[in-house]
Amino acid sequence: MWSLLEELNVKRGSSVIDPFCGTGTTLLACRDKSYNSIGFDILPLSVLVSNTKLQTGYDMRQLKEKIRELTSSKFDKKKRRWPELKFFNVEKAYSRYAYSDILFYRDKIMEEEDEKTRNFLFLGLLSIVVGCGNIKKDGGVLKIMKRKHIPPVKVLLKNRLKRMYGDLENKKTIPGAEAEAMLGDARGLPVDDNSFHACITSPPYLNWVDYTKVYAIELSLLLDSGSELRRLRKETMRSHVGSRRRKKKLPESTKLSEIMDSLWENPDPKKKPEVVVDYFTDLGESLKTIHNSLVDGGGAALVISNTCMSSLTIDSDLITAELSENIGFSVERILVSNVRWCDVGGIKKERPVRESIVVLKR
Ligand SMILES: C[S@@+](CC[C@H](N)C(=O)[O-])C[C@H]1O[C@@H](n2cnc3c(N)ncnc32)[C@H](O)[C@@H]1O
Missing domain, CATH: 3.40.50.150 (Vaccinia Virus protein VP39)
Incomplete structure (x- = not known):
């Protein structure tokens, strides 16, 4: 570039x-x-x-606290459903737990009032959703591919958000x-x-x-x-x-x-x-x-x-x-x-x- x-x-x-x-x-x-x-x-x-x-100007202490809050929240029992995609069976792509955990975190993140924080947390979730399922992006199509030992959504999300937080800390001043x-x-x-x-x-x-x-x-x-x-x-x-x-x-x-x-x-x-x-x-x-x-x-x-x-x-x-x-x-x-x-x-x-x-x- x-x-x-x-x-x-x-x-x-x-x-x-x-x-x-x-x-x-x-x-x-x-x-x-x-x-x-x-x-x-x-x-x-x-x-x-x-x-x-592109977001800048985070309150880093507040962001750290929000990450902690989100990744330590207790799951509820609410039944949530993914929108139907017709060409791909989402239910088959995830374990029962991963399916409901992702939707749980999505709802939790959407409750966040501060837009910058909400976007940051949501980007973290978006970037792990494929990795926590039996999904493979193969050329132009999504395929179901059984994978062994997929860590829980909570762990993947926590690690990803930590890494993103680290990236922000290491970013030099933005022009x-x-x-x-x-x-x-x-x-x-x-x-x-x-x-x-x-x-x-x-x-x-x-x-x-x-x-x-x-x-x-x-x-x-x-x-x-x-x-x-x-x-x-x-x-x-x-x-x-x-x-x-x-x-x-x-x-x-x-x-x-x-x-x-x-x-x-x-x-x-x-x-x-x-x-x-x-x-x-x-x-x-x-x-x-x-x-x-x-x-x-x-x-x-x-x-x-x-x-x-x-x-x-x-x-x-x-x-x-x-x-x-x-x-x-x-x-x-x-x-x-x-x-x-x-x-x-x-x-x-x-x-x-x-x-x-x-x-x-x-
Ligand atoms: C090859 S990708 C661009 C990749 C980009 N350079 C990057 O770094 O991520 C092409 C993009 O065009 C978008 N796109 C498709 N049709 C479009 C349209 N009619 N107008 C604007 N964007 C469109 C797609 O959503 C996709 O994000």
Whole structure:
């Protein structure tokens, strides 16, 4: 992140936007270097996690006491139920005790009146919920995986909160820059034109991963119902089959047209070509939002992964570069940040696939 800020030649006091802020990496890195920043994400979970990681000015003695109070509270006998997820059986994923302990702690934390403390404690709980169940995040899906010797929720929570408290104690003084995450859709953000000096972001990859499924356990502790989760799924960028189909024009790109011709002719049975069309339509709209939000001469760095299909590789980095040029960006560089090997048709490591950083200038 810090190298990217240098790459984009961002001057002190400038402001940076991240339209897909996830858990706030860009925002934290910017603040560490005294740049103001603002992030957006479609998921309330990402916004909460980012803002909690950005919180400062704790009363450390009070926080320590609250951690002690929470982790020594006596369990009650109240019956609590997890919102129904439909695609994943939460009851099967936890022991009877873990299931009710997590919900007990969630309710206890929500009773906390001080927002900063409540967020801190809730982030602690969120970060252990997968670890205290028989759950495995496998690529884009949640799986039930029997695990032996899972410590009690109480122990895991206590240790995690202690560690987070230690992190806060060791954090050096935070520079005075402003940073905040907000709910928003990158395809149309409520920001003024020409108001940011740089954009550093990582849009969802075209990998058929649905964030509302991967983070369903954590999201369902935050949302009141499974139907709220299903509504959010439809709003996410269309990199998977669960999002809402919207009739929009595919942005013009020679590379993309060639790929689409080939995919319609020879479709991948598991990865529908419609998703590819929708993905690049959404990416095109997000690029326009980014372009409008930047000042003339402002820079953008987009972390993008290419996609392995059975018959071909979709070079999303090159397509992004072409789409960006078509809307008025100039492409400064494409940095290769990683190479993954993908398995195709039973052949292990059949093909290398790039993860790149597309560096643009308005
Ligand atoms: C690759 S992740 C970003 C990771 C981030 N760089 C980090 O450090 O955590 C992509 C993010 O885009 C969000 N997202 C999906 N659709 C979106 C949309 N339409 N508008 C804004 N954010 C969206 C997802 O919730 C996810 O957090």
